[in-house]
Amino acid sequence: MTHATTLTPADIGGIARRIDRPVVLVGLMGVGKSTVGRRLAAMLDRDFVDVDEEIERAADRTVSEIFDSHGESYFRDGERRVIARLMDEAHGVIATGGGAFVDPETRAAILDRAIAVWLDCDIDTLVERTARRDNRPLLRSGDPREILTALKDRRGAAYAEAQIHVVTDDAPHTETAQRILEAIDAWL
Numbered sequence: 001m002t003h004a005t006t007l008t009p010a011d012i013g014g015i016a017r018r019i020d021r022p023v024v025l026v027g028l029m030g031v032g033k034s035t036v037g038r039r040l041a042a043m044l045d046r047d048f049v050d051v052d053e054e055i056e057r058a059a060d061r062t063v064s065e066i067f068d069s070h071g072e073s074y075f076r077d078g079e080r081r082v083i084a085r086l087m088d089e090a091h092g093v094i095a096t097g098g099g100a101f102v103d104p105e106t107r108a109a110i111l112d113r114a115i116a117v118w119l120d121c122d123i124d125t126l127v128e129r130t131a132r133r134d135n136r137p138l139l140r141s142g143d144p145r146e147i148l149t150a151l152k153d154r155r156g157a158a159y160a161e162a163q164i165h166v167v168t169d170d171a172p173h174t175e176t177a178q179r180i181l182e183a184i185d186a187w188l
């Protein structure tokens with residue numbers, strides 16, 4: 001599905017001035033949180049932080065290495081701490097890892113301090129996108145389609161608590177970022 005976006009630079013500037021909290025992108029692996037988030041931050045002229053990258057920097061290891069050497073619960077503890085810190089700092093756009101918003105403490109902190117945007121798209125698209133890079137440890141333990149489908153079922157209720165829901169389809173990054181802005185504008 002295509003969707004013509006009509007936001008002018010002046011519109012975007014107006015929306016940017018009304019956004020008084022960080023915009024936090026949540027949703028499944030491959031939905032575009034990191035790549036669309038970076039584009040959205042550039043459009044808003046705000047800074048961009050990727051939680052997975054922050055954890056990797058703090059640990060001086062990749063997400064996969066952390067899962068391999070310490071396990072998922074160790075990674076989740078680091079993720080919770082990083083997001084708690086980010087909520088205390090003034091950031092423009094924050095891309096979370098796919099599981100972050102499922103943690104009740106993290107979800108409550110984000111909902112209290114930020115605008116959570118749930119990016120959502122169909123499983124076929126997620127399977128295709130996540131196959132491009134082998135950097136997602138949760139998808140290595142079996143068939144990625146089955147794992148993503150199960151995660152979507154299990155996590156859907158948590159993601160649905162986000163204030164804003166944007167279905168991305170296969171729209172390009174810039175268009176998706178514009179749709180997020182339109183949804184925020186309508187919600188504010």
Ligand SMILES: Nc1ncnc2c1ncn2[C@@H]1O[C@H](COP(=O)(O)OP(=O)(O)OP(=O)(O)O)[C@@H](O)[C@H]1O
Nearest residue numbers: 028029030031032033034035097098129171172173
């Ligand atoms: N709207 C889009 N149109 C085209 N390609 C996209 C779109 N969104 C994401 N992609 C591509 O899908 C891949 C995964 O995107 P990205 O890394 O942003 O996902 P993510 O939500 O951050 O995943 P993770 O939870 O694993 O960090 C990248 O190759 C990215 O370029």
Ligand SMILES: O=C(O)C1=C[C@@H](O)[C@@H](O)[C@H](O)C1
Nearest residue numbers: 029052063097098099136137
């Ligand atoms: O969906 C998830 O649980 C994950 C998504 C990635 O962003 C990483 O945070 C990690 O691979 C786990």
Ligand SMILES: [Mg+2]
Nearest residue numbers: 033034052095
């Ligand atoms: Mg990401």
